Structure formats: structure tokens, C-alpha cells
Amino acid sequence: MTPVLLLEGIHQTAYDLLNQAGLDVERQPSALEGDALAEAIARTQLLGIRSATHVDAEAFSHQKSLLALGCFCIGTSQVDLDAGARAGIPVFNAPFSNTRSVAELVIAEAVLLLRRIPEKTALAHAGVWAKGAAGAYEARGKTIAVIGYGNIGSQVGVLAEALGMRVVYYDVQPKLPLGVARGATSLRDAVGEADVITLHVPATPATTGMITAEVLAYCKRGAMLINASRGKVVDIDALKAALDAGQIGGAAIDVFPVEPGSNSQPFESPLRGAKNVILTPHIGGSTQEAQQNIGIEVAAKLLNFLKTGATTGAVNFPEISPGAITGAARLLNVHGNAPGALARLNTALAEDGANICAQHLQTRGELGYVVTDLDRRPSEALLARLTGESGFIRSRVILPETV
Ligand SMILES: NC(=O)c1ccc[n+]([C@@H]2O[C@H](COP(=O)([O-])OP(=O)(O)OC[C@H]3O[C@@H](n4cnc5c(N)ncnc54)[C@H](O)[C@@H]3O)[C@@H](O)[C@H]2O)c1
Numbered sequence: 001m002t003p004v005l006l007l008e009g010i011h012q013t014a015y016d017l018l019n020q021a022g023l024d025v026e027r028q029p030s031a032l033e034g035d036a037l038a039e040a041i042a043r044t045q046l047l048g049i050r051s052a053t054h055v056d057a058e059a060f061s062h063q064k065s066l067l068a069l070g071c072f073c074i075g076t077s078q079v080d081l082d083a084g085a086r087a088g089i090p091v092f093n094a095p096f097s098n099t100r101s102v103a104e105l106v107i108a109e110a111v112l113l114l115r116r117i118p119e120k121t122a123l124a125h126a127g128v129w130a131k132g133a134a135g136a137y138e139a140r141g142k143t144i145a146v147i148g149y150g151n152i153g154s155q156v157g158v159l160a161e162a163l164g165m166r167v168v169y170y171d172v173q174p175k176l177p178l179g180v181a182r183g184a185t186s187l188r189d190a191v192g193e194a195d196v197i198t199l200h201v202p203a204t205p206a207t208t209g210m211i212t213a214e215v216l217a218y219c220k221r222g223a224m225l226i227n228a229s230r231g232k233v234v235d236i237d238a239l240k241a242a243l244d245a246g247q248i249g250g251a252a253i254d255v256f257p258v259e260p261g262s263n264s265q266p267f268e269s270p271l272r273g274a275k276n277v278i279l280t281p282h283i284g285g286s287t288q289e290a291q292q293n294i295g296i297e298v299a300a301k302l303l304n305f306l307k308t309g310a311t312t313g314a315v316n317f318p319e320i321s322p323g324a325i326t327g328a329a330r331l332l333n334v335h336g337n338a339p340g341a342l343a344r345l346n347t348a349l350a351e352d353g354a355n356i357c358a359q360h361l362q363t364r365g366e367l368g369y370v371v372t373d374l375d376r377r378p379s380e381a382l383l384a385r386l387t388g389e390s391g392f393i394r395s396r397v398i399l400p401e402t403v
């Protein structure tokens with residue numbers, strides 16, 4: 001039975017789908033690292049993670065028969081995608097399933113920050129009755145700057161507009177403004193006019209440290225900052241200084257440069273105890289609805305790849321959706337994308353006596369992926385050639401009777 005390991009408390013829906021497909025599924029509540037991750041990668045064929053398991057090139061180097069990696073989340077910056085591709089391992093994710101959950105949380109936080117609720121609730125818990133309107137504002141009529149107007153940012157814009165907020169967004173790609181949102185031409189222009197700034201960019205070299213002391217100084221005095229994107233987007237020490245100086249009036253931070261791998265590990269941050277600051281443990285997408293849907297979506301992608309070789313939706317791999325097997329066997333071959341690679345594969349197939357019923361090829365960067373339906377099962381000698389010979393990365397056979 002195909003061994004599957006699901007880490008980080010991946011939802012029951014994923015377990016059910018993979019288990020019902022006859023796979024041997026093991027679950028663990030936490031992330032893994034170091035030797036424990038290496039050992040897990042060495043013994044599993046399908047691995048499921050969320051954001052806290054870092055699968056870098058070193059971790060991939062321990063794989064022996066890992067077929068695919070499923071990120072049961074949106075972000076894939078915790079994975080060295082190129083190292084996965086070089087090893088012939090497609091990585092799948094769920095690009096939409098938790099976006100509404102994040103957008104709802106952000107809107108709630110904008111309202112709470114503008115009313116200084118984090119501060120008021122902390123005082124009330126401490127027995128202090130701090131009734132008063134000083135520094136408390138409605139969201140209606142205020143401006144929210146959405147940095148990164150993608151799947152989440154654009155939904156935040158729509159919900160904010162429904163509250164009567166003005167929406168300005170900044171994105172590096174041209175985007176269709178929804179409702180009466182306006183595009184800004186620079187990050188500075190967007191943050192400079194906003195009462196609330198919310199970050200929805202991916203983790204890239206360009207977004208690492210994007211919110212610097214200089215950017216914070218450019219914000220309107222007392223503006224609120226929300227970050228539910230990735231922890232390294234904000235310079236946390238600069239934010240702490242801006243909060244202490246009153247330049248930033250409050251913040252809601254869901255993601256951190258370093259996050260605990262499990263709920264049993266301590267959480268450290270310079271922002272702990274800061275006034276009018278909401279700190280949450282990376283739960284923007286953690287709702288029942290989102291996690292159920294993510295479980296189904298990513299498990300289905302992994303199963304489809306296992307049973308048909310489909311790489312539809314893979315984030316690091318040539319995409320092929322080959323459909324049902326048309327011959328006696330399906331051969332999946334991953335190779336270096338070089339002139340003549342397909343010819344070498346087909347010559348090897350002919351030398352093995354196999355006739356081709358159907359063939360699909362797609363390349364992406366340095367990688368080529370071919371799915372070939374054959375009139376007979378390929379020999380072990382052919383498979384050894386198609387894995388060991390220079391230029392070929394890995395091969396796998398799927399038999400119709402096993403799917
Ligand atoms: N907190 C959570 O639990 C949680 C949940 C889901 C997603 N996320 C994170 O939220 C972020 C956004 O997710 P999404 O699904 O909306 O992604 P997306 O890819 O749909 O949108 C990201 C947008 O950012 C833009 N962008 C990229 N680089 C930029 C830059 N330098 N400046 C301005 N804009 C830039 C892109 O063009 C794109 O429009 C990601 O980092 C994701 O990992 C967090």
C-alpha cells in the first residue's frame with residue numbers, strides 16, 4: 001500500500017479521501033524538521049504539509065520513493081520548489097480554498113483596531129473600566145490600502161467597500177479594480193493615504209522586508225497595519241518602534257518571521273505585550289470551511305497524480321492532464337529538457353518492443369514530463385534505463401488494473 005504521511009493536523013477530509021482510496025495514511029499533529037523530517041521523507045510516497053514544515057533541498061535529498069508533495073495551504077515558500085522539480089517531484093497546493101477566511105478576519109481586525117478594542121479588552125480583563133471614545137473611529141469613510149490585490153486582497157477590497165470604506169490597492173501586476181477601488185502607482189502612494197494598511201503579497205525576494213522603517217514613516221500618523229500574508233514581509237523591529245512612537249496606531253499580525261512548528265512550542269516576538277496589537281498564531285485560513293475544502297482539494301490532486309500521472313495545478317512542474325489510461329500500461333517519465341530527450345525515450349520504448357497508444361509531453365524550464373500509454377507493460381530493464389541513464393530523472397508505471 002502506498003505510504004502517505006500527513007503532518008501539521010491536516011483535516012480529516014484528506015485522511016478520509018486517501019484512506020478510502022486504499023492508501024496507508026499516517027497523521028501527525030505537528031510539523032517535522034531535521035532528522036525526523038529526513039526519516040519521514042525517506043519512507044513515504046506522498047507527503048502532506050502546511051506552512052510550518054520546511055522542505056528544502058537537503059530534506060528532498062533524503063527521498064527514496066517520494067512521488068509528490070501536497071501543501072495543504074496556499075503558500076509554497078516553505079518548499080524548495082526547484083529542488084523538488086530536479087528530483088522529479090511535483091508539488092501541489094490549494095490556491096483558493098482559504099481566501100475568504102483570511103479576508104473575513106482582516107475586515108474584523110480593521111474594525112477592532114480602529115475602535116482600539118485590543119487595548120480596551122486587555123484593560124477590562126485587568127479590571128479597568130476604560131469607557132471613552134478617544135481614538136476610536138468607524139470604518140465607514142476611512143481608506144484601506146490593500147497591498148497585493150490578488151485572490152485575498154481583492155476580496156478584502158470588496159468586503160471593505162461594503163462597510164463604506166474607500167479602497168486603494170497596490171500591485172506589481174495590472175489588476176481589474178473591483179467596485180470603485182483605485183489602483184495606486186506606488187507602495188508609498190498607497191500607504192500614504194490609508195487609515196488601514198493590509199498586506200496580501202506572496203513571499204518573494206521583492207516582498208521580503210518590504211515594510212521597512214522608511215515605509216512605516218511614510219504612513220499617515222496613527223494608521224493601522226494588518227499582516228496576514230507572510231512574516232518576513234514586515235520588519236518587525238521597525239514596526240515595534242513605529243508602534244512605540246505612535247506612528248502606527250495599532251497592528252494585527254498573523255504571520256511571523258519565525259513561527260513555532262507546533263502548539264507545544266513557545267512563541268517569541270518583540271510585539272508580545274504591545275498596545276493595541278492583535279497577535280494571532282497564523283490562523284488566517286484556519287476555519288472549518290477552509291480546512292475541509294483544502295483537505296479535499298489537495299488530497300484529490302495527489303490521488304489524481306498517483307492514479308493517472310496528472311500534474312494539473314502543480315506549482316513546480318510541467319502540467320499534463322492525460323485522462324484515463326488508454327493502453328495496457330502508462331509510463332510516466334521525467335527528464336532534463338534537452339533536444340532529443342523525447343526521441344531517446346521513444347527509441348528505448350521501441351527497443352523494448354512497446355507500441356505507443358497515446359503520448360503527452362510538456363516542458364517547463366529545465367524539466368520535461370512525458371506520459372505515454374503503451375500496448376504492453378514496460379520491462380524492468382527499460383525502467384532501469386529510463387531512471388538511471390543520463391538525462392532521465394525518474395520513471396513510474398501505472399497499470400489500469402491498479403487504479
Ligand atoms: N495567514 C494565513 O493563514 C494565510 C492564508 C492564505 C494565504 N496567505 C498568504 O497570503 C498571501 C496572499 O495570498 P493570495 O492567495 O491572495 O495570493 P495571490 O497570488 O492571489 O495574490 C498576491 C498578489 O500580490 C501581488 N504581488 C506580488 N509581488 C508584489 C509586490 N512586490 N508588490 C505588490 N504586489 C505584489 C501579485 O501580483 C498578486 O496579485 C500569500 O503570501 C499567502 O501565502 C496567508
Ligand SMILES: O=C(O)CC[C@@H](O)C(=O)O
Pocket residue numbers: 050051052072073074075076098282285
Ligand atoms: O495552514 C497553514 O499552515 C498556512 C495557511 C496560509 O498561510 C496559506 O498559505 O494558505
